[in-house]
Structure formats: structure tokens, C-alpha cells
Amino acid sequence: MTSVEAIITIDEQPVPFKPGQSILEAALHAGVYIPHLCHHPEFAPHGSCKLCSVVVNGRSASACAMKAAAGQEIEVDTPELHAFRRTLVQMLFVEGNHFCPGCEKSGNCQLQALGYEFEMMTPHFVHFFPNLDVDASHPDALIDFNRCIQCELCVRASRDVDGKAIFALAGRGLNSHLVVNSPSGKLGDTNFSVADKAAHVCPVGAILVKRVGFAEPIGTRRYDLEPISAEAAQCAIEEA
Amino acid sequence: MTPAAPIVAAAVERRRGDPTYLLQILREVQEALDWIAPETAAAIASQLRIPHTQVQSALQFYSFLYDKPRGAYRLLFSDNITDQMLGSAALCEHLLNRLKLKRGEVSPDGLASVDLTSCTGMCDQGPAMLVNNRAVTRLTARRIDEISDLVRARVPLSEWPTDYFRVDDNIRRADALLGGSFEPGKALRAAIARGRQGMLDEMKRSNLRGRGGAGFATGVKWEGCRNAPGAEHFVVCNADEGEPGTFKDRVLLQTYAARVFEGMAIAGFVVGAVRGFVYLRGEYRFLLAPLEAKLEQMRRARLLGPGICGAPGFDFDIEIHLGAGAYVCGEESALIESLEGKPGRPRIRPPFPVTVGYLGKPTVVDNVETLCEATEVALRGGQAFASQGTKRSTGTKILSVSGDCERPGVYEYPFGVRISQVLKDCGARDVAAVQVSGPSGVCLTPDEFDRHIAFEDVPTAGAFMIFGGHRDLFEVARNFTHFFAHESCGFCTPCRVGTALVRDVMDKIAAGRGTRYEINELMRLYELLRRTSHCGLGQTAVNAVHDTWQKFRPAYERRLQWRDFSPTVDLEAALATARRVAGREDADAHLGAEA
Numbered sequence: 001m002t003s004v005e006a007i008i009t010i011d012e013q014p015v016p017f018k019p020g021q022s023i024l025e026a027a028l029h030a031g032v033y034i035p036h037l038c039h040h041p042e043f044a045p046h047g048s049c050k051l052c053s054v055v056v057n058g059r060s061a062s063a064c065a066m067k068a069a070a071g072q073e074i075e076v077d078t079p080e081l082h083a084f085r086r087t088l089v090q091m092l093f094v095e096g097n098h099f100c101p102g103c104e105k106s107g108n109c110q111l112q113a114l115g116y117e118f119e120m121m122t123p124h125f126v127h128f129f130p131n132l133d134v135d136a137s138h139p140d141a142l143i144d145f146n147r148c149i150q151c152e153l154c155v156r157a158s159r160d161v162d163g164k165a166i167f168a169l170a171g172r173g174l175n176s177h178l179v180v181n182s183p184s185g186k187l188g189d190t191n192f193s194v195a196d197k198a199a200h201v202c203p204v205g206a207i208l209v210k211r212v213g214f215a216e217p218i219g220t221r222r223y224d225l226e227p228i229s230a231e232a233a234q235c236a237i238e239e240a
Numbered sequence: 241m242t243p244a245a246p247i248v249a250a251a252v253e254r255r256r257g258d259p260t261y262l263l264q265i266l267r268e269v270q271e272a273l274d275w276i277a278p279e280t281a282a283a284i285a286s287q288l289r290i291p292h293t294q295v296q297s298a299l300q301f302y303s304f305l306y307d308k309p310r311g312a313y314r315l316l317f318s319d320n321i322t323d324q325m326l327g328s329a330a331l332c333e334h335l336l337n338r339l340k341l342k343r344g345e346v347s348p349d350g351l352a353s354v355d356l357t358s359c360t361g362m363c364d365q366g367p368a369m370l371v372n373n374r375a376v377t378r379l380t381a382r383r384i385d386e387i388s389d390l391v392r393a394r395v396p397l398s399e400w401p402t403d404y405f406r407v408d409d410n411i412r413r414a415d416a417l418l419g420g421s422f423e424p425g426k427a428l429r430a431a432i433a434r435g436r437q438g439m440l441d442e443m444k445r446s447n448l449r450g451r452g453g454a455g456f457a458t459g460v461k462w463e464g465c466r467n468a469p470g471a472e473h474f475v476v477c478n479a480d481e482g483e484p485g486t487f488k489d490r491v492l493l494q495t496y497a498a499r500v501f502e503g504m505a506i507a508g509f510v511v512g513a514v515r516g517f518v519y520l521r522g523e524y525r526f527l528l529a530p531l532e533a534k535l536e537q538m539r540r541a542r543l544l545g546p547g548i549c550g551a552p553g554f555d556f557d558i559e560i561h562l563g564a565g566a567y568v569c570g571e572e573s574a575l576i577e578s579l580e581g582k583p584g585r586p587r588i589r590p591p592f593p594v595t596v597g598y599l600g601k602p603t604v605v606d607n608v609e610t611l612c613e614a615t616e617v618a619l620r621g622g623q624a625f626a627s628q629g630t631k632r633s634t635g636t637k638i639l640s641v642s643g644d645c646e647r648p649g650v651y652e653y654p655f656g657v658r659i660s661q662v663l664k665d666c667g668a669r670d671v672a673a674v675q676v677s678g679p680s681g682v683c684l685t686p687d688e689f690d691r692h693i694a695f696e697d698v699p700t701a702g703a704f705m706i707f708g709g710h711r712d713l714f715e716v717a718r719n720f721t722h723f724f725a726h727e728s729c730g731f732c733t734p735c736r737v738g739t740a741l742v743r744d745v746m747d748k749i750a751a752g753r754g755t756r757y758e759i760n761e762l763m764r765l766y767e768l769l770r771r772t773s774h775c776g777l778g779q780t781a782v783n784a785v786h787d788t789w790q791k792f793r794p795a796y797e798r799r800l801q802w803r804d805f806s807p808t809v810d811l812e813a814a815l816a817t818a819r820r821v822a823g824r825e826d827a828d829a830h831l832g833a834e835a
Contacts, residue, residue, distance in 0.1 A: 047588050048732050053772040060771040065588045084768055091737035125741055126808045150730070168293035169730070170300040172566070172583075174740045176730030179300075181293040183282045 008072040010034075017068035024052050024063040027076075031236030033229040034076050035085055035117060037092075037110055037203055038151035039064045041235075043160065049092075049151055051085050051114065086118035094125045095174060097132065097146035098204075104213035105205030107221030111149060112204075113228035128174065135180070137188030141199055141209050148178050148206040158198035166190050166198060178206070244280040247272045252287045259288045260599070262298050262581030266305055267522075267564055271373075274314075275306040294582075301583035301729075303357065303565030304373060304522045313352040313391045318368040320359035320484040321719040322642045322705055328367035331384050332356070338388035352391050358567055358723055359484035360523045363642035363705070364410045364649045372397060373525045376404045405526065409491045410649030413665060415636045416628060417496075417612055418652045424498055425543050427615035431506045432551045434618070440466070440510050443614065445622025447634045452478060452570070452607035453677055453701030455633075458614070461604060464594040466511040468602035475507045475516040475556075476598065476605045478575055482521055482567035483678035484723060485703030488638040489608040491650050493520070493527050496612060497534045498543075501558055503611030505548060506618055507604055508556040516558040517598070519575050522565045531560055567727035571775050572605040574729065585731045586775040609638055609702070629655030633694040637702070641666045644708035651704075653693065660689040662704060670709040673791070678703040679720035680780035683713070683787035714795035717788040718746040724781035735778025738769045742782055748808055749799050757805045759789065759796065 007014050008023065010032050017026035022045055027034045037049040047065035054063045055075040063074070075081065092098075092111060100106050114120075132145040150169060155178075158166040166187075170179040182189035192198070194209050202208075218224070251268045255261035265284060270276055276284075276299055285295045299305050306314075317323065317332045336343060336354055346353045362368035365377040371387070374397055383404070390400055411418055431439045443459030450456045465473060477500060481489040492500055504516045520527060535558055538544040548554040561579055563569050569578045573587035576598050597603020606614075613635055617625050626634040633655035639662060642648045646667030653662070663671055674684045676693075677700040684691065684698070691698050707716060725743040730736040742765050745758050766782035773779045789796055812831045819829045 045588060047774060050733050050772045050774070062588075062774075084772055087764070087768055088733050088772070091733055091741070095737045095740075126744070128740070150736075165291045165293065168291070168297045170293070170296045170583075171730065172301050172303075173725060173728040173730045174736060175300075176736060179293050179296045181291040183278070183292060185292075185296075 005070045007070060008068050008074060010074045011077050021068050022064050023054065023056070023061075023066050023068045023072070023074060026068045027063065028232050028235040031233050032076075033232035034063045035114060035229075036064060037114065037149065038153065040153055040156075040201060043153070043156045046152055046156070049088070049149070051088055053081060053084060053088075055081065082118060085114075086120050087124070089114050089118055089120055090122075090124045092149050093120075093123045094127045095130070096148065097127075097129065103147065103205045104208060105147075107218050107224040108216075109205055109223070110203035110228060113223035116223070117228050130174075132177075135187050137186040138190075138192060139188070139210075140194045141187065141192065141207060143178070143180070143187055144206055144208065145178060146206075147204050149204055150176055150178070151203060153201040153203065154178075154198045154207055157201045158192075158196065161197040164191060164196065164198070166192050166196075244269070244273055244277065245283055248280060248283045248287060252284070257288060259290045259294070260579070260581045262288065262290070262295065263302070263564060263578060264561060264581070266295075266299060266302075267562055270305060274312060275309050278307075281307070297583050298581060301566065302522075302563070303726075305564050309346060309350060311346045311351055311353040312394070314370075314372055315352060315354045315387070315391070316357035316360075316370045317354070318358075318360040318362060318366060318370070319356040319719070319723075320363060320366075321716050322363040322485060323359070323366040323368060324719065325643060325711070326367045328379070331367055331379050331381065334381055335384050335388055338385065339391065351394070357523075357565065358482065358727060359486075361481055361487040361490050361521070362407070363485055363487055363640065365408055366642075370523065373522060374405060375407060375523065375526050377407060407490070407494065407526065409495055411491065411652075412641070412647050412649040413651040413653065415652040415654060417499075417609075417616060417636055418638065418650070420616070422496075422499055422615075424538075424541065425502075425549060427499070427502045427618040428505055428509075428543060428549050431509055431618040432549055432554065436510055436512075439506065439618060442617050442622040443510070446617045446625040447622075447632075448610065448613050448617055448625065449633065449695060450607055451609035451613065451637065451701070453483075453681075453699060455695040455699055458606060458610055461594055461606070462507060462510050464592075465602045465604045468595040470595075470602040472515070472599075472601050473508075473511050473513040474598045474601060474603040475504050475511065475513045476572075476575065476579065476593075476603055477504050477516065477518045477558075477608055477611055478570065478572065478605055479524070479608050480519050480521045480563050480567075480570040480575055481524075481608070482570045482727075483680065483701055483703050484720075485640060485642055485675065485678045485705040486701060487640045487642075488650050488702045490524055490527070492608050492612055492638075493524065493531065497531055498538065499612045499615050500608055501535065501538055501544065503606075503614040504558055505544060505556045506614050507606065507611065509548075509554055511602070511604055513604070514555045514557070516556060517579055518558060518560045519569070519579055520560055520562050521569075522563045525562060528560060528562060535560075566729070567723075568729045568775070568777050571777065574775070575605060576603065583729070585729050586777075607701075630692070630694050630696070632696045637693055637700070639693070639700070639704045640702045641704045641706070643706035644668060644671070644711065645706050655694045656692045658690055658692055659684060659698070662693070663689065663706065666706070668706045668708075671706055672709045672711060673707045673713055673716075675705040675707070675716070675784070676700050676703065678705075679723055679784050680776065681783070683784060683791060685791050712795055713788045713792040714750070714799065717784045718750055720784040721746045721781075724777065728777060728781070732772075732774035732778060734769050735773045735775075735781065738765050738773075738778065739781050741765060742769075742785065744808075746785065749796065752799060753801070753806050753808070753810070754796075754799060755801050755803055755806050759800070762786075762789065
């Protein structure tokens with residue numbers, strides 16, 4: 001039973017919340033979609049991708065990092081925020097090297113799905129075309145650094161769930177990049193396993209399990225069938 | 241065993257194997273070895289029993305830590321706009337020529353490298369540089385000649401003329417703080433006499449607000465920290481004075497350190513902390529030894545340590561952590577991350593450090609000047625303190641004045657002073673603009689010079705950079721965009737990518753290839769970064785571009801092409817390699833005059 005006060009308003013629609021929930025969690029549980037990329041229901045809020053930027057009582061905030069509080073009036077689906085989010089996705093596209101047609105994550109990739117969600121027709125900005133590597137040293141998994149969007153989900157999964165701390169971000173600014181915990185810096189020299197949580201949280205095609213890439217054909221994959229915004233309805237069903 | 245092993249072992253031993261000292265250990269090891277080789281990093285990881293990734297994260301984050309050899313002499317020119325205005329670019333070129341080097345490259349014999357670094361806080365005595373993290377001021381062509389001779393002769397830094405390293409206070413106007421008499425221990429005894437609650441009451445009565453720029457009420461902050469549950473509380477002095485154009489904290493730490501430390505002890509007394517940290521920016525490495533000596537002197541005088549001034553239960557001591565070249569560490573939660581030995585990435589706030597700070601425990605983070613002012617409150621009482629300044633901005637403010645004026649230096653005024661008064665006092669004439677509070681602050685034009693320095697009008701952390709009528713404000717803004725792109729921590733998308741995009745757009749305009757399209761892009765990115773960035777760095781990173789476009793439009797317009805769009809890729813230039821390979825220079829090998 002939700003107490004009468006525990007209500008926030010998202011785009012003029014009342015949404016209940018439980019104490020301690022973030023705005024994003026409350027919204028997803030109620031079947032209201034707020035775009036996001038670095039958020040994962042099993043991990044603590046991170047707040048780096050900024051796709052969940054919303055306006056709370058007239059002020060900008062990240063829905064994943066701000067706790068829901070009674071009486072908040074939240075704007076999510078406005079033309080301005082929509083444009084911000086499209087720009088943020090374009091930024092993620094141009095800072096890495098993302099070639100969807102050749103990527104085995106196509107159709108299951110959240111970055112690609114968000115590109116569709118925000119009607120992104122072009123990358124808009126000049127590509128930075130960074131010179132990045134692929135690490136295929138591990139027998140069962142590979143890392144394509146070209147596609148890393150620095151959401152740190154693998155960092156969190158490996159540290160907090162697997163207890164291995166295999167990944168971290170290093171460097172600064174546009175030179176930030178994922179590093180791997182071995183003297184050689186290679187995944188093959190770590191105790192990483194495809195049974196790890198970290199092998200299955202990458203929202204893009206940066207960490208891939210080998211030999212299963214096209215087990216599911218392109219065209220019938222998750223976001224080929226339904227838009228990423230349908231995820232909220234899924235969340236709500238699972239809750240109920 | 242590598243030669244690095246005993247050095248690493250000693251550094252780890254000095255810090256009792258505590259990984260929260262990782263940054264300090266890296267810094268100390270590098271001081272001995274000039275850089276952190278992969279095997280050195282691996283040795284540090286294994287001796288601290290932490291993942292390699294943790295060492296790499298810190299090592300690759302800080303500008304002054306090197307994971308590649310940078311030469312025995314690492315010469316970094318301060319690249320603030322005020323250094324540039326004093327001719328730093330030509331001096332850098334001169335040194336490069338003398339050493340036969342390209343910027344950023346290491347000489348083949350491993351002797352030296354020459355590069356740029358963010359503002360070193362010597363704007364009133366520039367152009368300045370850092371040589372192996374040691375500040376050198378008042379550079380001239382002659383001094384550059386001498387330096388290149390010393391480098392080539394491999395003369396150790398300790399044998400260089402001491403005058404190179406002279407850092408002047410340049411106090412031009414002193415008021416209550418800089419001009420007052422100070423008797424060691426008096427402020428502490430006054431605070432003890434007032435009692436913990438009484439001292440807090442005086443702080444609140446004083447309405448002292450944080451001098452780092454944000455202006456949060458210090459007494460309220462202390463009370464919040466005191467009331468926060470936690471086995472231990474901490475006091476942190478933010479001496480990461482990184483805002484280009486600011487240098488007043490350097491003066492306070494050089495000449496008024498006892499007051500800073502007493503202010504910290506008073507904060508500890510009020511909030512119930514027994515440990516305090518000074519987070520000193522790496523550029524002020526030269527202050528480390530004198531500050532350590534001052535701490536030792538105060539311990540001997542029982543002004544620090546157990547039972548301060550004989551007061552039972554008043555135990556407080558201070559240690560100094562040195563930064564390593566990261567502007568973002570001035571943000572309080574990034575500073576705390578750095579204190580814990582990690583990269584300085586700002587945390588999600590709330591929770592604020594007063595409840596969840598250093599090691600997750602309640603922590604007060606105050607600016608150097610704020611802590612100095614706390615001694616004033618202890619001595620004079622809150623009421624007397626509040627009698628100066630304006631109603632909402634009590635007390636005095638120290639300004640770091642630099643740029644086009646006769647008397648650059650440090651000026652202390654009661655809050656409420658007009659911009660025009662400061663300009664008159666420092667001997668600035670024909671002023672086109674003043675950048676208050678650094679690149680993240682505000683650009684004021686002559687019609688705004690009757691405005692007041694105060695939290696309610698023009699708030700400032702202290703920087704006051706003056707630009708004469710002959711200066712090009714577009715170049716000023718462009719310098720700032722390079723600064724932010726270099727200093728973005730990379731955590732959030734808008735700032736990580738956006739600051740680089742803004743920099744590149746400004747460079748395109750500077751190259752004469754900009755159109756109205758680029759201006760629209762800049763304004764769009766300004767809104768995005770302001771509204772969605774994780775911390776103040778990204779939120780303010782395009783302010784200067786926005787301000788100067790509003791106020792100095794001709795500086796931009798005269799660079800713009802009068803058409804709708806100009807591609808970023810210069811096709812004609814892109815074909816140069818093909819022409820060279822094909823050995824052609826005829827007309828058909830060129831695109832012709834650009835349409």
C-alpha cells in the first residue's frame with residue numbers, strides 16, 4: 001500500500017515511489033520510460049551517461065542519481081530534453097568507433113537502440129576516430145575498445161558482484177579508457193570468466209562472449225522487435 | 241630486483257602500506273625515478289596489495305604523473321592567458337629552439353621535454369614555468385637562455401640560481417585579514433574560551449561564507465558536519481587553487497600558514513575532528529617543506545597535536561597531501577577522492593561531504609581563505625566580523641589581480657567593493673574586460689564596472705584578470721576552452737566529449753573556417769553542458785565563450801566566413817599527401833579556389 005504522500009509527478013502523470021528509490025527507479029517500476037544507459041537495476045547509481053537528465057521542479061538533474069521525494073514535478077519527455085539526449089548519443093558515437101552494420105551486438109545494443117529512440121539520422125559531429133585496440137587474448141571473450149562508452153557497468157559488476165575488480169577507467173577527459181587488471185593489461189592474463197556478471201552487462205558491443213555472436217540472427221533481436229522504451233513496461237510487469 | 245624496488249618499498253613503508261596514500265606514493269616514487277615505468281607500477285600494486293587497474297587509474301589521471309619517460313628535465317610553461325599576454329608562447333618557442341626540441345617530445349638522449357601546463361598560479365609574476373614541479377617565475381628571453389644552458393650542462397635543480405624560484409607575495413592592499421596583527425595561538429585560545437558551541441554560534445553570527453566561490457555559510461556547514469553521525473570526523477583545507485588567474489591562497493600559505501592551520505584546528509574543535517588534511521595543488525610543491533616545518537613548529541608550541549593549548553580533549557593534527565595536476569580536484573568531492581588516493585572524479589552529491597566525506601565519514605572541506613577568516617571570527621567575534629562587507633557578504637575578500645595593469649598582485653577589500661575601484665587601485669587603464677573568478681566565472685565589460693564584488697552581485701573565488709583594449713577576447717575564450725578540454729575528468733558524457741568539441745569548434749573559427757553554423761553549435765553545446773554536466777567544471781566550461789560572444793561579437797565575426805556552412809575537413813589540404821605521392825603540383829591536382 002503506497003502512502004498518499006509518496007507520489008511524484010512525471011510529465012503530469014502521478015507516479016508512486018518507495019522511500020530510497022531514485023526518480024529513475026520509481027519511473028521504471030511504474031512503467032514510465034526515462035532513457036538511460038549507465039544505469040542498471042542491480043547496481044548503485046553511477047550518473048555518468050547523463051541520458052536520464054530530467055528537469056525536477058525547474059532544475060536539471062540526473063534521474064538515476066536523485067532520490068524521489070514527494071511532490072517533485074518532473075519533466076522527462078520535452079522537446080528540449082529530447083534534443084539534449086540525441087546530442088549526448090551523438091557524442092558517444094563520435095568519441096568512439098561505432099560501425100553498427102559490422103557489429104555483432106547490432107539489435108541488442110542499447111546505444112544503437114537509443115539512436116533510433118531519438119531519431120538520430122547522423123552522428124552530426126566530426127568523428128574523433130581514436131586509434132583503439134581489440135583485445136582478443138582471452139579464450140572465451142573479447143574486448144573491442146572502439147565501442148566502449150565508459151558506463152563502468154563492467155567495472156561495477158566485476159568489483160561488486162564477481163569480486164574480481166578486473167576493470168577500471170584510467171586516463172582523463174577524452175583520453176579516458178578502460179583498463180584491465182593484469183601486468184600486461186590483457187584480458188587473457190586475468191581470471192576473467194564468461195560466467196562472470198561482468199561478461200554480460202556491457203550495453204554495447206565492447207565486451208563480447210566469443211562464438212555466440214550470430215546465434216541469434218540480426219533482425220529478430222531485442223531492439224529489432226521493440227523500441228528500447230518498451231523496457232519500462234517490461235520492468236513494470238516483472239515488478240507486478 | 242629492479243632499481244625501482246627499494247625506492248617503492250621505502251615509499252610504501254613510509255605510508256605504512258596504506259593504499260589511500262597511493263597518489264602520495266606515486267608522486268614520491270616519481271620524484272626519485274623521473275617516471276613510473278610499468279614494472280614500477282606493478283611493484284607498487286603488489287606491495288600495496290591492490291589491483292594494477294587501481295594504480296593505472298591514478299597514474300594516468302594526473303598530469304604530473306608520467307607513465308612514459310619525460311626526460312630528466314621536464315619544463316612546463318604555464319599556459320594561462322595571463323602568461324600568454326606576458327609573452328610565454330615566444331619564450332616557449334625560444335626554449336624549444338635552444339634545446340632543438342618539438343613541444344611534447346623528449347630529447348633522444350632523455351635529457352629534457354618541453355610542454356605546456358595549466359595555470360601555475362604565478363599570474364602576477366609571470367611568465368612562469370615548472371621545472372620538475374618546481375615553480376620558476378619572471379621568465380625572460382635571457383633567463384630562458386640560462387635555463388637551456390643549465391639543462392644542457394645537466395646542472396641539478398638544487399644548484400640553479402635561487403632567484404629563479406623566488407615567489408613574491410605582492411600584497412598591494414591589506415585589510416582586516418592580511419593587515420591584522422597575528423599572535424600565534426591567540427585565535428585558538430579565543431576559540432577554546434568560547435567553547436565548542438560558543439565558537440559555532442560566533443561562526444553562524446559572523447555569516448562567514450565559503451571563499452572558494454560557492455558561498456555556502458561556513459557555520460552551517462560546520463554544524464552539519466558536527467551533527468552528522470560517524471565514528472570520526474575530518475577537516476580538509478582545499479588548497480587546490482587551480483582556477484586560472486587565482487593565486488591568493490598561495491600567498492596565504494606562504495606567509496599566513498599559521499593562521500590557516502589555526503583555522504583548521506578551530507574547525508576541528510567545533511566539529512569534533514582530530515585529523516585534518518591540507519590538499520595542496522601540485523604546482524605549489526615548493527610550499528611543502530616550509531608548510532611541514534610550520535606544522536612541526538606549531539606542534540612544539542602545543543598549537544597542534546594532543547591537548548592543544550592545554551585544553552583537555554582538544555586533539556588535532558594536520559597532514560599535507562600534494563595533488564598532481566588536476567584542476568577538477570578543486571571540486572570538494574573530487575578532492576576527497578584524490579585524498580583517498582584515487583582519480584579525482586566528482587561524486588554524486590548529495591550526499592554531501594559533511595555527512596559522507598573522506599573514507600565515507602563526515603568531513604568539512606573549506607577554502608584556505610575561509611579557514612583564515614575563521615581565526616578572525618574567533619578573535620573578534622561574529623558580530624564584529626559581520627560589521628565589514630555587505631549584509632549578505634560579510635568580511636573581506638582577497639582578490640588575485642593580474643593581466644593588463646600596473647600593479648598585479650593580491651588585494652584585500654571589504655565585500656561590496658566596485659570593480660572600478662579595484663581597477664583604479666591596480667593602475668588599469670583602457671580596460672576592455674575583466675574576467676572575474678577565472679574561466680568558469682563571468683566576463684564583465686566597462687558598462688558593468690560599477691558592479692560589486694559580493695555573493696549577491698559578482699561572486700568570485702578570487703581571480704580578477706584584466707584585459708586591455710588591445711586584447712582579443714576571442715583568443716581569451718579560446719584559451720579557456722583548451723583549458724577545460726584538458727582538465728575535464730572524463731566522467732560524464734557532456735563534459736568529456738563536449739569540452740573537446742567546443743575546443744575544436746573554437747580552433748576551426750580561429751583558423752578562419754568558421755561560419756554562423758559554428759556559433760550555433762557553440763551556443764547549443766553551451767546549453768547542453770550547462771544543464772547536464774555532472775559537476776561545476778562542465779556546467780561552466782562554455783561560460784566564457786557564451787559571455788564573449790554576447791559582449792565581444794566583432795572579435796568572432798571578423799573571423800567568420802559569410803556563408804552558411806564550411807566543412808571542417810579541408811579537402812584541398814587533405815589532398816596534399818596524394819599530390820606529394822603522385823609528384824604532382826599542376827592545376828588539375830588542386831581543387832582550385834575554394835568555392
